[in-house]
Amino acid sequence: MDANRDIKLPILPTTVIGSYPRPRWLRKTIKLYRQGRIGEKDLNEAFNDAVTSVVREQEIVGIDIPSDGEMRRDEMVEYFAERIEGFKFYGPVRVWGNNFFNKPAVVGEIKRTKSITVDEFLYLNEVTTRDVVKFTITGPYTIADWSYNEYYRDKIELASKIASIINQEVRELQDNGAKFIQIDEPALTTHPEEVEWAVDIVNEVTKGVHIKLGLHVCYSDYITLSKYFDRLKYDQLALEFANRGFRDLDILKKLNDIEIGLGVIDVHNRSVEEESRVERAIEKAMKYVRPEKIYINPDCGLKLLPREIARRKLQVMVSATRRLRGVLAKKGYSYIVL
Numbered sequence: 001m002d003a004n005r006d007i008k009l010p011i012l013p014t015t016v017i018g019s020y021p022r023p024r025w026l027r028k029t030i031k032l033y034r035q036g037r038i039g040e041k042d043l044n045e046a047f048n049d050a051v052t053s054v055v056r057e058q059e060i061v062g063i064d065i066p067s068d069g070e071m072r073r074d075e076m077v078e079y080f081a082e083r084i085e086g087f088k089f090y091g092p093v094r095v096w097g098n099n100f101f102n103k104p105a106v107v108g109e110i111k112r113t114k115s116i117t118v119d120e121f122l123y124l125n126e127v128t129t130r131d132v133v134k135f136t137i138t139g140p141y142t143i144a145d146w147s148y149n150e151y152y153r154d155k156i157e158l159a160s161k162i163a164s165i166i167n168q169e170v171r172e173l174q175d176n177g178a179k180f181i182q183i184d185e186p187a188l189t190t191h192p193e194e195v196e197w198a199v200d201i202v203n204e205v206t207k208g209v210h211i212k213l214g215l216h217v218c219y220s221d222y223i224t225l226s227k228y229f230d231r232l233k234y235d236q237l238a239l240e241f242a243n244r245g246f247r248d249l250d251i252l253k254k255l256n257d258i259e260i261g262l263g264v265i266d267v268h269n270r271s272v273e274e275e276s277r278v279e280r281a282i283e284k285a286m287k288y289v290r291p292e293k294i295y296i297n298p299d300c301g302l303k304l305l306p307r308e309i310a311r312r313k314l315q316v317m318v319s320a321t322r323r324l325r326g327v328l329a330k331k332g333y334s335y336i337v338l
């Protein structure tokens with residue numbers, strides 16, 4: 001992490017997981033594009049303006065490490081599968097209730113013929129006024145798990161091919177100035193019998209990477225995951241706790257030297273948290289983890305919330321964190337290095 005030596009952040013840096021609600025006008029613009037009423041140039045301009053707007057919104061609220069809100073991505077697996085050779089789409093499948101997912105199929109050798117997200121990162125890095133942004137990449141295990149495998153011998157072979165592609169992508173982002181990348185693996189513990197090899201697959205992504213790498217795992221069984229904490233080659237684990245009523249916090253004891261991205265905001269509930277509840281959760285986490293190892297974030301991406309509620313939730317998170325910084329300053333903690 002030498003490259004990040006000079007980047008100072010306030011103690012308990014605040015960040016997001018990745019996605020942010022798309023502005024209403026952007027959703028309308030995307031619709032016009034799909035109807036063929038505007039062209040790609042107009043759509044791209046709208047995406048850029050939306051990124052500028054949600055980055056600024058996070059900065060105004062006081063987020064130390066903003067993201068681009070994943071404005072350009074409809075869905076986290078589809079977005080990557082569309083940009084990797086060897087994937088094909090047969091059409092949407094029903095995933096839960098009335099929600100459909102455009103499930104990709106692997107029908108040939110998968111290849112990365114060009115960069116997937118580098119332009120996206122460069123735009124974000126240009127518009128932010130902060131020293132560091134968080135950039136998110138969907139992890140290889142989740143891409144493999146959410147795809148049909150019609151080409152490779154088995155899921156392990158497929159996942160490891162994807163891991164090598166994601167590793168190339170991360171290294172190219174690193175070469176282009178990324179300082180903090182988060183790999184998203186919501187599927188990681190979905191099949192308990194696969195976690196053993198899935199952890200090796202997820203670690204493949206870290207090869208040759210010296211910038212800060214986080215791993216975000218949500219909707220998951222953390223008791224199972226915690227058995228593998230020692231094997232994870234990541235600098236940070238971003239986990240959800242608010243939605244679970246902060247019940248699993250004691251798994252933090254097993255983190256050793258990995259930082260925690262502490263989920264303190266419930267993204268599945270529209271009611272805005274009490275500041276005191278967020279404060280208490282962070283205080284409780286500090287019983288298990290030293291404050292310089294804690295980053296503060298919502299449980300997961302905010303994209304399913306109304307924008308105004310997402311903003312207010314971040315405000316509460318920042319305000320609770322700032323109060324605790326005051327307490328920590330008296331004990332000599334004020335800054336950390338990224």
Ligand SMILES: [Zn+2]
Nearest residue numbers: 218299300301
């Ligand atoms: Zn998540």
